[in-house]
Amino acid sequence: MSDKALKKKQLIIEKSRDVFARKGYRAVTMKDLVEACGISRGGLYLYFDCVEAVFKGVIESESKKGDPDIIGMMPSNPRTIDYLKLFFHEQKRDILRGGDSLLSAMYEYSFEKNGKESEEQTLIASQFDKSVSFLTALIKKGNELSDVNCEEPADFAMSVMISLEGMRVLSRCMTLSEQMVNTRISALLAPILPKQQ
Amino acid sequence: MSDKALKKKQLIIEKSRDVFARKGYRAVTMKDLVEACGISRGGLYLYFDCVEAVFKGVIESESKKGDPDIIGMMPSNPRTIDYLKLFFHEQKRDILRGGDSLLSAMYEYSFEKNGKESEEQTLIASQFDKSVSFLTALIKKGNELSDVNCEEPADFAMSVMISLEGMRVLSRCMTLSEQMVNTRISALLAPILPKQQ
Amino acid sequence: MSDKALKKKQLIIEKSRDVFARKGYRAVTMKDLVEACGISRGGLYLYFDCVEAVFKGVIESESKKGDPDIIGMMPSNPRTIDYLKLFFHEQKRDILRGGDSLLSAMYEYSFEKNGKESEEQTLIASQFDKSVSFLTALIKKGNELSDVNCEEPADFAMSVMISLEGMRVLSRCMTLSEQMVNTRISALLAPILPKQQ
Amino acid sequence: MSDKALKKKQLIIEKSRDVFARKGYRAVTMKDLVEACGISRGGLYLYFDCVEAVFKGVIESESKKGDPDIIGMMPSNPRTIDYLKLFFHEQKRDILRGGDSLLSAMYEYSFEKNGKESEEQTLIASQFDKSVSFLTALIKKGNELSDVNCEEPADFAMSVMISLEGMRVLSRCMTLSEQMVNTRISALLAPILPKQQ
DNA sequence: TATGAATGAGTCTTCATTCAT
DNA sequence: AATGAATGAAGACTCATTCAT
Incomplete structure (x- = not known):
């Protein structure tokens, strides 16, 4: 695919993202996407076969965008506790993000996929597992550095x-x-933070 | 509404419940319901205006069915801790229920309603609030009886x-x-249970 | 299927027949059929899934209609030679029928089906085989009665x-x-007819 | 048109021929042709206005290719009967050619054109007439040379x-x-061949 | 009450054709 | 000349809803 085509695809993904954030997954039609992107019906089909394909594109793009945030920032700071704060800060932002988030769409999509007995993990599941792994790793590191104190990191x-x-x-x-x-x-973090200060 | 009509309505609700449990909310069509109920298209419209109306009926019926379980049983037993166990047992059953549950449908419906800024609480919200209130009341009672020990019942x-x-x-x-x-x-309950070992 | 539904189906088949006779097979759209039948788009789908299904219905109906013509008339007449004349008369009528015939549509359909290596015989093939069998039987009978004289009936x-x-x-x-x-x-028949009279 | 353009046109015609042989006429889309030819959509339009134009080109090219075979070979051989054999050999090859032939496409096209009352002869008709004329001429010549014996050459x-x-x-x-x-x-030819046993 | 045939609006998808580069 | 992205019209199909019986 040419460079220009990739840009167009990216544009469609960006415009479509808002549609999914606003309407969820099931309620979105090709017409919605076409209108949001300001292109013709046929034009959209040049890049994506169906609504699901656009949605997958949106999710993939989103995860590329989201990943670096935390991991990219980590090397610059020596204390685990600050990574933890950053991680929870991001989580909080995500929770409070409201209508701008793709979460509803992702759940609708995951509900649908989970019904059909497919081998694949649902979106929600894979994102959840990733977060658990990341947090586990973070806490283990914190244990080593005595930044935090947690006996069962994975469990916690x-x-x-x-x-x-x-x-x-x-x-x-x-x-x-x-x-x-x-x-x-705060209540969640308390048990592993060093007492007092 | 005549007695016969009420029975018919109840029949539709019962048959439709399974459809929503299986397919969620958005994916359910009038055709699905008509087939599941074994009645005619026109017949369904005599009792419900649209899929949403049937769904509301299902939810209402479900909550009537669910409510008495615990609350009805409470007066007969003197120890709060047993109610708590019962409550958590029900919660566990609900969590593990899998494909038989209306949860996906309720979330789909709540996502949709939450999008449109309506005054009404979403299904999920009202059910959540109800559970929190119930559990709060239970713990307060437990505090009184010294069955449990919890400083901030609502918060907890x-x-x-x-x-x-x-x-x-x-x-x-x-x-x-x-x-x-x-x-x-177990981990959730531990903090308020009387120390024992 | 109810009696009324069968009648409606028959009506659709009759109206559609003319469309196929006029436009062939490939060029016919659901819209053409809907307009010819004077029903709604959705209405047609109640009875037939796609253009091909209607076409199959037309063909089936046609063959039911066509079959009795000759065979039904046969018992009333003792001389084979008259059946032969009747058969050829029908053939001639069919050849000269022009735009009113389904032949083009049947060929288009058979060309298409013959391409895909399906087990099934094409329409044209099965009709051809039937006619050959019928004519063979007729000539054998004629041989017995000395109405005609043909050494290789099947071949002929x-x-x-x-x-x-x-x-x-x-x-x-x-x-x-x-x-x-x-x-x-006349030239085709001549070789097996009794010389002179 | 430049020499280069003519070559390009010829290339398109050759590649497209196979598409028509495989899919018939109506089922062929511009996309099919573009892909078979390995050129761009716009590129094809530089040489042909629509699918029909390409098809006409294919047919014209085919007839140029086919014609010389027999006629070109005739002068070199004195006995009519050998031309006849050659002619029938070609016919037989054409009949048995199967999926490689343009016949289905030509019939589809002719059916379509015959429907609209145009003045023009259909492809099939003109090819048929040409063959009849050619065979008639051949037989007349054969009569003259006493190679064959046929009283009504045109009819035959x-x-x-x-x-x-x-x-x-x-x-x-x-x-x-x-x-x-x-x-x-053999049966067709027998009546005009010199008795031999 | 109850039926289910019928409607037509809405969505998906494909394709011939155009046009800026 | 040549490309291929873009368009929009057209066809297939589905579905909520109505209505005569």
């Missing part, structure tokens, strides 16, 4: 991510106050 | 329900082992 | 039907004069 | 070509054995 990470996922998904169905999210996150 | 209940909701929704996108759910629930 | 029938098929298909691409067809048919 | 040629056309078109809808075609052709 899982329990934390479950809570965060609960807030994330609830925030798409009701209003969660920033205050409440702050309180929750 | 919220935090517990968030975790449970996380597991509930994740279980529709990936496989959660019963073992893991047991461990999680 | 095949050769006759090939000629008739040639005329049939050519008549859809050019004008064949009735006179010419008469001459041809 | 017509009847022979009708049979051949019947076999040709049937062979696109069913399998004709080479044996059968041989037998048929």
